[in-house]
Amino acid sequence: MTRIIFLPLNALAAIVLALTFTGCASHATQHEFQAMSDDEFADLKKSLLFTADDERYLRMSRDVLEPNVEELLDVWYGFVGSHPHLLASFSHPTSKQPDMDYLAKVRLRFRAWVLATADAEFDRDWLDHQLEIGLRHHRLEKNKTDGVVAAEHIPLRHLIALHYPITTTLKPFLARGGKTEAEVSGMYEAWRKAVLLTTILWSQPYVAPKDY
Numbered sequence: 064m065t066r067i068i069f070l071p072l073n074a075l076a077a078i079v080l081a082l083t084f085t086g087c088a089s090h091a092t093q094h095e096f097q098a099m100s101d102d103e104f105a106d107l108k109k110s111l112l113f114t115a116d117d118e119r120y121l122r123m124s125r126d127v128l129e130p131n132v133e134e135l136l137d138v139w140y141g142f143v144g145s146h147p148h149l150l151a152s153f154s155h156p157t158s159k160q161p162d163m164d165y166l167a168k169v170r171l172r173f174r175a176w177v178l179a180t181a182d183a184e185f186d187r188d189w190l191d192h193q194l195e196i197g198l199r200h201h202r203l204e205k206n207k208t209d210g211v212v213a214a215e216h217i218p219l220r221h222l223i224a225l226h227y228p229i230t231t232t233l234k235p236f237l238a239r240g241g242k243t244e245a246e247v248s249g250m251y252e253a254w255r256k257a258v259l260l261t262t263i264l265w266s267q268p269y270v271a272p273k274d275y
C-alpha cells in the first residue's frame with residue numbers, strides 16, 4: 064500500500080519539478096553574453112582615463128548627491144517625459160499610454176544606480192549587474208523585471224545619446240555640496256567617465272560578441 068502511494072507521489076514530484084523548470088526556462092533569458100573579465104575591465108578603464116582619483120571623486124559625490132537625489136531624478140524624468148520618442152519606452156506599444164507604475168518602479172532602480180555609481184565599488188558583482196542592466200534596455204530582457212507591456216526595446220543610439228543630458232544636468236547638483244571649484248570639477252569629470260563606462264558596459268548585448 065505504502066509503495067502504491069509512494070510511487071505516484073514520486074511521479075507527481077517529478078512532473079512538478081519538470082513543469083517548474085520548463086516554466087523557469089521560458090522566463091529565463093537565453094543569451095550568449097558574459098560580463099567582461101577583470102583584465103578587459105582594467106583595459107577599458109585605461110582607455111577611458113578612469114583612475115583611482117575618479118573613484119575617490121565619485122565617493123566624494125555621494126554625500127553631495129544623496130540629499131538631492133529625488134530632485135535629480137525629477138530632472139532626468141522630466142527630460143525623458145518631455146520627449147515623446149523617449150517616453151515611448153515606458154508606454155504601451157499600441158495605446159501609447161505611459162505606464163506610471165512602470166515609471167515609478169524603474170525610478171527606484173535608477174535611484175539605486177545613482178548611489179551605487181557614487182559608491183564606486185566596481186567589483187565582479189557590479190560588473191555582472193551592468194550586463195543585466197544592458198539586457199534590461201535591450202529586447203532580451205526589457206519589461207521582464209516589472210512584468211509590463213511596453214515598447215520592446217531601447218535603441219542603442221538613444222542609450223548612447225543620453226550620456227550627454229544625464230551628465231550635463233548633474234553638474235549643478237554637484238556644486239551644492241560646498242566643495243571647492245576643483246573638487247566640483249573632479250566629481251564632474253569622474254561622473255562623466257562613470258556614466259560613459261556604464262553605457263559602454265550596457266551596450267554589450269547590442270553588439271555581436273566578436274565585435275564588442
Ligand code: HEM
Nearest residue numbers: 149152169172173176196199205206208217221222225226
Ligand atoms: C546614459 C543613458 C542611460 C542611463 C544612465 C540609464 C539608466 C537606467 C537605469 C539605472 C535603469 C534601471 C536598471 C535596473 O533595472 O536596475 C534603467 C532602466 C530603464 N531605462 Fe535607462 N538609462 C539610460 C538610457 C535610457 C534611454 C535612452 C531610455 C529610453 C527612453 C531608457 C529607458 C529605460 C527603461 C524603459 C528602463 C526600464 C527597463 C526595464 O524594463 O527593466 N534608458 N535605465
